[in-house]
Amino acid sequence: MIPRAVLLISVVLLASCAQAQDGRGLVGQGRAVFRDQGCYGCHIAERMGTPIGPDLSRIGAKRNETYLTRWLRDPSAQRPTAHMPKLQLTEVEVQALAAYLGSLR
Numbered sequence: 001m002i003p004r005a006v007l008l009i010s011v012v013l014l015a016s017c018a019q020a021q022d023g024r025g026l027v028g029q030g031r032a033v034f035r036d037q038g039c040y041g042c043h044i045a046e047r048m049g050t051p052i053g054p055d056l057s058r059i060g061a062k063r064n065e066t067y068l069t070r071w072l073r074d075p076s077a078q079r080p081t082a083h084m085p086k087l088q089l090t091e092v093e094v095q096a097l098a099a100y101l102g103s104l105r
Helices: 002-036 065-073 091-103
Strands: none
Touching: 002 091, 065 091
């Protein structure tokens, strides 16, 4: 009976480690999207960028990933007076960028 419990615990631990690695991978992809799309031209994140738009260094403490995802898809739909343009991002890029911004605390 003990070996079965050990096997079950091992499977659960491996699954949680894989999920954590996927999360870090998505955050890393989002960091690359932030850089590649030139978001730092208007925003600061992780001590990088220009303070034209809001500082995003702690945005993850203020907004959840669901909100960030909606915002990244269409800022003016979230706030009609927003000065941020609608970015031409794929859904994968939106998800990755939202994960990255959500990690900034």
